[in-house]
Amino acid sequence: MLNMMSFINSKALLFFVFLSIMQANFSQQPVSININPVNTSKGKLVLGDLIESMEYIPLETKNNCLIGKISYFDISKNYILIFCSQTKAVYLFRRDGRFVRRIGSTGQGPEEYLSLNGVFIDETKNELILCSFNKHLFFNLSGKFLRMISHQITQTPLWMYYNNQRMVLFL
Numbered sequence: 001m002l003n004m005m006s007f008i009n010s011k012a013l014l015f016f017v018f019l020s021i022m023q024a025n026f027s028q029q030p031v032s033i034n035i036n037p038v039n040t041s042k043g044k045l046v047l048g049d050l051i052e053s054m055e056y057i058p059l060e061t062k063n064n065c066l067i068g069k070i071s072y073f074d075i076s077k078n079y080i081l082i083f084c085s086q087t088k089a090v091y092l093f094r095r096d097g098r099f100v101r102r103i104g105s106t107g108q109g110p111e112e113y114l115s116l117n118g119v120f121i122d123e124t125k126n127e128l129i130l131c132s133f134n135k136h137l138f139f140n141l142s143g144k145f146l147r148m149i150s151h152q153i154t155q156t157p158l159w160m161y162y163n164n165q166r167m168v169l170f171l
Contacts, residue, residue, distance in 0.1 A: 060099040076121040101143045111145045
């Protein structure tokens with residue numbers, strides 16, 4: 001019992017120290033840093049220092065897949081999935097840029113979305129995941145609706161997908 005009390009006291013002490021540090025950081029006056037791009041020296045960093053490889057893939061456009069502002073996208077081994085916020089449409093392309101099909105539609109129905117905050121490809125399961133703030137819609141690669149997972153942000157964690165991995169964000 002004594003060990004448990006000392007453990008609780010040490011946790012409380014650490015928490016108090018953490019709060020004190022946070023308050024000290026927020027109570028300081030902001031520091032102003034002025035950067036003049038004209039007087040800033042240029043380094044020798046080139047694009048090749050930041051990336052391993054780069055691919056340019058022009059996406060096929062037709063009357064049924066006009067692309068404006070791409071807000072979200074995901075690229076897998078064989079596919080490219082994009083969400084165009086201008087048309088509020090999700091488009092699936094082959095990795096070479098050829099248009100495959102439109103995925104889902106806008107609306108308030110169980111198979112529809114109003115707006116999205118992410119699109120993901122899970123080729124291991126042959127699924128496309130469209131993530132909004134209150135539900136996740138799952139489609140197969142043929143565009144057929146599979147299922148919906150509904151959630152409330154205030155009550156359950158927000159699920160996101162990245163590199164075929166489901167991530168859970170607690171908000």
